Amino acid sequence: MGQEPKKLTPSKSAKDRFGSEVRRYRDLEGISIAALAHKIPYSASYIGDVERGDSGCVREFAEACDGALNTREALQHLWDALFATAGSPVPEWFTTWPKIVDDAILLRVYDPIVVYGMLQTPEYAAAVLFDDQAKIEDRLARQAILTKANVPRLVYVLPEWVLYHDIGGPEVMTAQLERLCEAASPRLTIQVVPNGQPHQGNQGRFTLATLPNGAEFAYTEMAVRGMILGSPDDLALLRDQFESIRSHALPSGMSIDLIKRTVEERWKI
Structure with a gap:
């Protein structure tokens, strides 16, 4: 039997929230992490780290996942809400x-x-x-x-x-x-x-x-x-x-x- 996926806690942090949504949309699409890695320019290990909340990601990752998982730009909007900083002195x-x-x-x-x-x-x-x-x-x-x-x-x-x-x-x-x-x-x-x-x-x-x-x-x-x-x-x-x-x-x-x-x-x- 394969190892059980890590149980996610979306309320723990912004990274955990985002990662849980990536996994949810991937599960809804019915594809594995390896299959998703074949569709976007990011490795399976990178995707796994993001889904577990172990790593943040760039907005381009959200865009790539949206296209591969047919999310209608949901992940991009979530990324903006979680990680874009309003009123920052930097763009x-x-x-x-x-x-x-x-x-x-x-x-x-x-x-x-x-x-x-x-x-x-x-x-x-x-x-x-x-x-x-x-x-x-x-x-x-x-x-x-x-x-x-x-x-x-x-x-x-x-x-x-x-x-x-x-x-x-x-x-x-x-x-x-x-x-x-x-x-x-x-x-x-x-x-x-x-x-x-x-x-x-x-x-x-x-x-x-x-x-x-x-x-x-x-x-x-x-x-x-x-x-x-x-x-x-x-x-x-x-x-x-x-x-x-x-x-x-x-x-x-x-x-x-x-x-x-x-x-x-x-x-x-």
């Missing part, structure tokens, strides 16, 4: 991402535009966010992830030109680049791609997050909004792109030396 489409980052054990980041938000000083963040206090406070609050007991492993890759991109003036840039040097540790690797190195990193910023159960998500940004991706094809493409970019970067120690030289030669008053 609705971004609200799930901090939850994913908070659970992650590994973050791989490439940003060709500005210093990664998790490592920004308050002054640099203020310049980037045009002094929007609500957004600044939200960004700085999320940096607590890097000081918690089970801090995720972070691999951050950036092109050299970001070190020269004037955000807020010499004092702000000096403090920001010194912050990068101080932040480097065995758990936080910073690598710089020298100017002139050809690579695949000209299509925008992205972050790859790996969760304890092995599930992966990616966050990318376009001009008008960001997207959280979870399909195997998208993730494979971004993993390959990240490793390709990283292969052109200096080792961590040499990268920190380059950042220090840039402070002295470009930003010291």
Whole structure:
């Protein structure tokens, strides 16, 4: 006999409520988790984790399940009701991402535009966010992830030109680049791609997050909004792109030396 499915308690949390509804609609459709995994771009283990309430999910998962289970968009509406945060200083489409980052054990980041938000000083963040206090406070609050007991492993890759991109003036840039040097540790690797190195990193910023159960998500940004991706094809493409970019970067120690030289030669008053 097969193992009995875990008894769900929808009232326990939002994740449990959502997971119980996914299972209910799947049972109504009369298909197994494995069969559902063949219909949508998510693995059976991922679906199982969501149904049991062991893991949250991106909105795209709800959309995929709605299409496969003929729910008439019921799961999308439920996801919005449970996980979209009204009145948040960040856009609705971004609200799930901090939850994913908070659970992650590994973050791989490439940003060709500005210093990664998790490592920004308050002054640099203020310049980037045009002094929007609500957004600044939200960004700085999320940096607590890097000081918690089970801090995720972070691999951050950036092109050299970001070190020269004037955000807020010499004092702000000096403090920001010194912050990068101080932040480097065995758990936080910073690598710089020298100017002139050809690579695949000209299509925008992205972050790859790996969760304890092995599930992966990616966050990318376009001009008008960001997207959280979870399909195997998208993730494979971004993993390959990240490793390709990283292969052109200096080792961590040499990268920190380059950042220090840039402070002295470009930003010291």
